[in-house]
Amino acid sequence: MNQPQAGHKDNLPAEWRALAEAALVARKRAYVPYSNFQVGAALLDEQGAIHFGCNVENGAYSPTNCAERTALHRAIADGHRPRSFRALAVTGETHLPITPCGVCRQVIAELCSPDMPIIMTNTKGDWRITTITELLPGAFSLEDERNQTQS
Numbered sequence: 692m693n694q695p696q697a698g699h700k701d702n703l704p705a706e707w708r709a710l711a712e713a714a715l716v717a718r719k720r721a722y723v724p725y726s727n728f729q730v731g732a733a734l735l736d737e738q739g740a741i742h743f744g745c746n747v748e749n750g751a752y753s754p755t756n757c758a759e760r761t762a763l764h765r766a767i768a769d770g771h772r773p774r775s776f777r778a779l780a781v782t783g784e785t786h787l788p789i790t791p792c793g794v795c796r797q798v799i800a801e802l803c804s805p806d807m808p809i810i811m812t813n814t815k816g817d818w819r820i821t822t823i824t825e826l827l828p829g830a831f832s833l834e835d836e837r838n839q840t841q842s
């Protein structure tokens with residue numbers, strides 16, 4: 692790859708800068724009375740529109756929805772097809788760029804193409820670009836299961 696894979700906001704490729712900024716806007720909408728840890732996500736669709744996501748917590752804890760899943764599920768509900776997305780940005784107040792949790796990785800593996808850029812950032816503007824193939828190698832998928840020969 693000749694593109695940089697990590698850096699600070701000044702050298703974030705221009706095509707992803709607006710998406711990272713949208714994730715910062717989404718982050719301010721987080722509903723986090725339990726963790727007080729705000730996360731924002733922004734998903735770019737194939738028409739170039741941005742879908743916002745924030746974490747939404749719950750008093751029973753397990754219903755909590757991460758920012759990444761909020762953005763992805765909203766876009767699917769709005770009629771966008773799985774694996775049609777161009778990029779996903781995520782941001783939080785972390786030392787290093789925030790990385791999606793295990794549950795979100797499984798959902799990203801289902802709904803995004805294996806090579807879709809995932810732009811991980813933090814509120815200081817550090818960033819790293821990765822893919823779900825790198826974050827969740829060997830992901831379980833029902834598609835693969837169905838393709839296995841029966842024994």
Ligand SMILES: O=c1ccn([C@H]2C[C@H](O)[C@@H](CO)O2)c(=O)[nH]1
Nearest residue numbers: 726728730746757758790791792
């Ligand atoms: O990538 C991440 C990591 C964590 N969270 C949320 C879940 C919970 O509300 C809070 C603390 O884990 O942050 C996200 O939304 N995305």
Ligand SMILES: [Zn+2]
Nearest residue numbers: 757791792795
């Ligand atoms: Zn998550």
